[in-house]
Amino acid sequence: xxxEKSGPxxxxxRARVLVVAVNELLGNENAKxxxxxxxxxxxxxxxxxxxxxxxxxxxxxxxDSSGIGAxxxxxxxxxxxKLPFALFSPPxxxxxxxxKVNLHKSFPIVSSLEMIDPDAxxxxxSMPSSRIAQPVMTGSEEISVLKQAYEWEIxxxxxxxxxxxxxxENIQDVYFEISLPGIIEEISPSISLISHFTREELxxxxxxxxxxxxxxxERLLDKLRAQERVTDYEIMxxxxxxxxxxxSITARLLREKNDETAxxxxxxxxxxxxxQFVESLKKSRIELEQRVVGRxxxxxxxxxxxxxxxxxxxxxxxxxxxxxxxxxxxVEDQTELICRFLPNGILTFVNEAYCRYFNRRREELIGxxxxxxxxxxxREKITHLSEPVTADSVVCVxxxxxxxxxxxxxxxxxxxxxxxxxxxxxxxxxxxxxxITEQRGAEEALKRAKEELERQNQExxxxxxxxxxxxxxxxxELKTPVAKQVMQLELAKEMLDESGLAGKFGNVLxxxxxxIKRQINVINNILDLSRLEEGGRKYKCExxxxxxxxxDVLAYFNPEITVHQIALSEELTPLVIRSDKEMLxxxxxxxxxxxxxxxxxxxxxxxxAGVTLQSATARVxxxxxxxxxxxxxxxxxFDRFYQxxxxxxxxxxxxxxxxIITEDLRGKIWVESxxxxxxxxxxxxxPLQ
Amino acid sequence: MSSQRKTILIIEDxxxxxxxxxxxxxxxxxxxxxxxxxxxxxxxxNSGKRIDxxxxxxxxxxxxxxxxxxxxxxxxKSSIPVIPCSVDEKSVECLTQFQQFDHIFIKTQGGRVLxxxxxxxxxx
Numbered sequence: 096x097x098x099e100k101s102g103p104x105x106x107x108x109r110a111r112v113l114v115v116a117v118n119e120l121l122g123n124e125n126a127k128x129x130x131x132x133x134x135x136x137x138x139x140x141x142x143x144x145x146x147x148x149x150x151x152x153x154x155x156x157x158x159d160s161s162g163i164g165a166x167x168x169x170x171x172x173x174x175x176x177k178l179p180f181a182l183f184s185p186p187x188x189x190x191x192x193x194x195k196v197n198l199h200k201s202f203p204i205v206s207s208l209e210m211i212d213p214d215a216x217x218x219x220x221s222m223p224s225s226r227i228a229q230p231v232m233t234g235s236e237e238i239s240v241l242k243q244a245y246e247w248e249i250x251x252x253x254x255x256x257x258x259x260x261x262x263x264e265n266i267q268d269v270y271f272e273i274s275l276p277g278i279i280e281e282i283s284p285s286i287s288l289i290s291h292f293t294r295e296e297l298x299x300x301x302x303x304x305x306x307x308x309x310x311x312x313e314r315l316l317d318k319l320r321a322q323e324r325v326t327d328y329e330i331m332x333x334x335x336x337x338x339x340x341x342x343s344i345t346a347r348l349l350r351e352k353n354d355e356t357a358x359x360x361x362x363x364x365x366x367x368x369x370x371q372f373v374e375s376l377k378k379s380r381i382e383l384e385q386r387v388v389g390r391x392x393x394x395x396x397x398x399x400x401x402x403x404x405x406x407x408x409x410x411x412x413x414x415x416x417x418x419x420x421x422x423x424x425x426v427e428d429q430t431e432l433i434c435r436f437l438p439n440g441i442l443t444f445v446n447e448a449y450c451r452y453f454n455r456r457r458e459e460l461i462g463x464x465x466x467x468x469x470x471x472x473x474r475e476k477i478t479h480l481s482e483p484v485t486a487d488s489v490v491c492v493x494x495x496x497x498x499x500x501x502x503x504x505x506x507x508x509x510x511x512x513x514x515x516x517x518x519x520x521x522x523x524x525x526x527x528x529x530x531i532t533e534q535r536g537a538e539e540a541l542k543r544a545k546e547e548l549e550r551q552n553q554e555x556x557x558x559x560x561x562x563x564x565x566x567x568x569x570x571x572e573l574k575t576p577v578a579k580q581v582m583q584l585e586l587a588k589e590m591l592d593e594s595g596l597a598g599k600f601g602n603v604l605x606x607x608x609x610x611i612k613r614q615i616n617v618i619n620n621i622l623d624l625s626r627l628e629e630g631g632r633k634y635k636c637e638x639x640x641x642x643x644x645x646x647d648v649l650a651y652f653n654p655e656i657t658v659h660q661i662a663l664s665e666e667l668t669p670l671v672i673r674s675d676k677e678m679l680x681x682x683x684x685x686x687x688x689x690x691x692x693x694x695x696x697x698x699x700x701x702x703x704a705g706v707t708l709q710s711a712t713a714r715v716x717x718x719x720x721x722x723x724x725x726x727x728x729x730x731x732x733f734d735r736f737y738q739x740x741x742x743x744x745x746x747x748x749x750x751x752x753x754x755i756i757t758e759d760l761r762g763k764i765w766v767e768s769x770x771x772x773x774x775x776x777x778x779x780x781x782p783l784q
Numbered sequence: 785m786s787s788q789r790k791t792i793l794i795i796e797d798x799x800x801x802x803x804x805x806x807x808x809x810x811x812x813x814x815x816x817x818x819x820x821x822x823x824x825x826x827x828x829x830n831s832g833k834r835i836d837x838x839x840x841x842x843x844x845x846x847x848x849x850x851x852x853x854x855x856x857x858x859x860x861k862s863s864i865p866v867i868p869c870s871v872d873e874k875s876v877e878c879l880t881q882f883q884q885f886d887h888i889f890i891k892t893q894g895g896r897v898l899x900x901x902x903x904x905x906x907x908x
Contacts, residue, residue: 567875571843574871575798578891582804585895615892619872 104132108145112208114183115169116151121162130165137172147211148173149183158189163196163244167237170202181205196243201236268362268431271346275357277302277312289342289365291335307331307339319348319359327430329366341366345430362430368534432507432528435514438480440464443523452530454500470496470504480524494531506535562629566622573618580611623681624735624748627755634760635675641713641781642667642706644676648683649704655691659700666705672713672783678756679781682764683715685749686777690719693775715779723775724768732766757781790836790906791815795825795852796869797844801891805839808895812908822847822855829856835864837905839889842870842878850878857882865905 098107103125105116115136117129137143150169166182173180181203185193193199205211269289272281279302284294292305306312311330318325324347332340346361432452435444445460453460453468466474473495494508509528516522584607591597591604645667649656656663687702694700703718724732733754735747750766757764762781768774792814796802802818809816817833819825821844829835838856842849849868856862868876869889876888887901902908 567843571871571875574892578871579798579800579804581892581894582801586804586807 099136101132101136103129104136105151106136109208111146112211113143113145113148113178114151114208115148116154118154120157121152121155121165122157122159123161126161126165130168133169133172137176143176143178145178147179147181149181149205149208149211151183152185152189153183155185155189158192160241160244160248163193163198164241166198166202167240179211181211183208183211192247196240196247198240198244201240268364270362271360273302273359275316275359280358289363290332290340296335305332305334307333315344319346323348323350325361364430430529432530433526434465434528435523435525436465437523440466440477440480444525449528468497468499470498505530506532566626566629570618570622573622574615577611577614577618580607580614584608584611620748620752624752624755627752627759634678636673637676638671639674639676639679641670641672641679641715644679645683645704645706645715648680648687651684652687652691656702659691659694661691661694661700661702664701664703666703666707668706668708670706670708670713672781674760674762674781678760682753682756682779683717685753686717686779689749689777690717690721690775693722694719695721695772695774697772709780711783713781713783715781716776718774718776720774723771723773724766725771726768729766729768733764753779789813789815790908791817791834792837792839792902792906793825793828793835794818794839795820795822795844795849796839796841797821798841801841804895805898808898809902812899812903812906814902814906814908821845822849822852825852826855829860829862837902838864838866839869839902840866840879842868842875848878849876850882853879853882867901867905 098105100106103118105118107114107116115133121129150166170180182193182198182205184206185204190204193204203210269286270281270283271279271286274280279297279300282294282297286297287293297305302312303309308331315325315328315330318328324345326345328344328346330342330344332342334340343364343366344361345363346359348357349360350357430448432449433444433446434442434449436442441464442461445457450457450460466477469477476493476495490513491511492508493511494506496504496506498504507528508531509526511524511526514522514525584604588597588604591600597604646665649663649665655661687704690702694702698720701720703716705714705716705718707714707716732750735751750764754764757779760781762779764777764779767776767778790813792809794802794805794809794816796805796818797820799820806816806818817828817835819828823846825838825847840849840853849870853866856864856866866879866885867887867889868879868885869891870876871891873888873890876885879885887905889898889901
């Protein structure tokens with residue numbers, strides 16, 4: 096058997112039949128070449144010493160109307176040589192097409208060479224003795240076949256386009272074509288789903304307007320030039336309202352002859368959800384660490400908003416018109432998984448991404464069910480597959496887990512769409528899916544963090560309530576006996592007055608009166624301190640006129656100032672800050688109280704009060720010419736129960752309280768003294784806001 | 785005893801303090817009745833006796849000031865004026881959460897202060 100290969104055609108003679116094999120495809124791209132090769136062969140071997148010709152189509156996978164035209168011409172060529180001609184063993188799909196266009200009526204389709212020449216294996220038989228009918232093809236038959244072939248091809252293209260378009264319509268991403276200098280040549284209308292721009296506003300404009308930083312595009316271009324394509328490349332785009340939208344780009348560089356015609360084609364996805372999860376998770380954790388009581392409501396509100404955003408579903412995609420090739424390109428570039436399957440889960444189509452995801456070849460996947468890959472306990476979520484098919488449940492979203500070959504369990508979200516033919520008959524499901532493991536993980540972690548935060552807040556609230564009750568009871572127990580002393584002393588005074596003995600007991604009554612007052616003062620201060628040290632106090636944030644407040648404090652102490660003949664000077668700049676008025680009153684009254692208590696006993700006592708604006712902060716100074724502090728004691732004045740002398744008339748916690756409050760209000764307090772007997776300056780510096 | 789005299793109900797668990805109130809307020813032309821807690825106070829109120837003013841301690845056993853005040857205003861729909869009495873301002877928060885008061889008596893303030901508040905409240 097002699098075999099000769101020429102381009103897309105292989106010639107061989109088996110027994111007495113010339114077998115002309117056309118490889119791969121017969122169509123627009125090679126029909127002309129095939130005809131030329133066969134013509135040359137016939138011319139070279141004239142007259143052909145065979146009893147028949149078989150056009151072997153067994154290796155052919157595709158054919159179009161040009162290919163069918165070529166088949167007719169090849170058949171006519173051999174018929175002109177008076178040789179029986181038949182189409183030999185086309186694959187079932189090819190055979191179906193040939194019959195559809197009625198070509199089998201003009202050229203017999205055979206599956207064995209003996210049908211062309213029954214004596215093919217008998218080398219002694221005389222030739223030619225073909226038994227198969229050899230109808231003559233008329234011009235009108237030829238036109239009819241070609242017309243049918245053409246219509247069949249149009250129909251195929253239309254079906255194919257519809258199929259890709261249907262897939263495309265389920266894609267939630269944005270498709271784009273960008274020239275190398277950055278001009279937007281095409282962008283899908285779905286851009287309006289992830290930004291405030293419309294397709295029309297963007298077309299023809301420079302991409303550089305929409306990058307948060309032009310350098311980001313340069314880096315992306317470098318990467319594209321080096322690798323031809325990028326997958327899930329994260330960038331930050333600037334929206335119409337100036338806000339930034341995080342996006343993931345999957346694109347490839349289509350190189351032409353020069354850079355001017357090269358362009359970048361790809362898809363883009365809004366990943367702000369992913370960002371939001373990470374951000375809100377971070378925020379939630381920080382707040383958890385702080386364990387701030389009293390912010391529960393605020394936190395719950397923030398968390399509720401996040402959850403609401405989570406629940407918001409993306410809106411449906413608008414229709415996009417494009418050619419079949421463009422749809423196909425997009426589908427193949429997709430990172431979303433696309434498949435079509437029958438109600439029993441048998442796959443009939445999967446895209447590249449699907450194969451990559453499951454790390455399987457397409458042939459392994461198609462024809463088998465996807466069910467075994469779904470986690471057993473999640474399989475019941477796919478119940479909609481067995482539900483009766485109605486037109487009103489066309490689209491359905493389902494989330495479930497899958498097991499990968501390496502044992503990994505991943506979450507997927509699928510949008511299943513029922514596909515119907517023109518007569519409304521259900522054909523199969525078409526489904527677009529994506530991996531949502533990351534999103535799920537963030538969602539779960541957020542939920543757990545939120546629950547933990549809530550639990551701790553509840554606990555803290557409970558403790559706080561117990562503590563509040565305890566403090567109230569302690570205060571009540573400590574203060575009631577003192578109140579009774581005040582009352583009894585008052586009654587005793589009256590009785591002594593009435594009996595004319597008041598003068599005799601004057602000193603006793605005065606000492607008792609003073610020590611009771613001091614007792615009240617001690618109890619109040621210690622309770623204040625323990626409340627402050629427990630924390631959890633809710634500070635107010637209100638406008639406070641500092642000059643007025645200092646004036647109020649001085650007025651409050653006016654009786655003592657007058658009694659001790661203290662010279663008062665003021666330099667109070669009008670200044671309003673935002674802070675807690677009541678607590679600041681506490682701070683300044685403790686300081687002024689000290690200035691009075693530790694006044695000069697030798698010189699004429701003086702107190703100076705000042706309010707000034709110092710480099711965007713408010714500064715209050717209370718200065719006296721009193722007992723002052725030794726350098727080693729300057730730092731100790733803020734220690735609890737520190738007192739200059741044991742007999743001093745104080746509790747030793749006044750400045751401790753002042754320091755806690757000042758620092759809680761984000762201020763600073765410090766003391767300066769030039770030494771013992773040289774006076775004291777106390778400074779309080781507060782932020783303006 | 786004149787029928788014109790106003791009656792003050794003192795609700796206070798400490799009998800020493802009750803006595804003090806009696807002495808201090810006894811100097812005013814008023815009648816005084818005492819209850820050791822909120823429950824006792826309701827017995828007196830429900831007996832039909834006319835009460836013009838209530839001095840209410842905040843922290844008491846059996847029924848404290850907060851529960852008494854809430855019950856008085858919400859269940860009994862009574863509008864008898866109340867003067868909260870306690871050892872400090874912090875303790876009367878359990879009362880101020882139900883209503884605002886123009887006078888609060890802090891027990892260390894002395895009899896003169898109490899007399900003034902009561903006289904003002906009763907229009908004496």
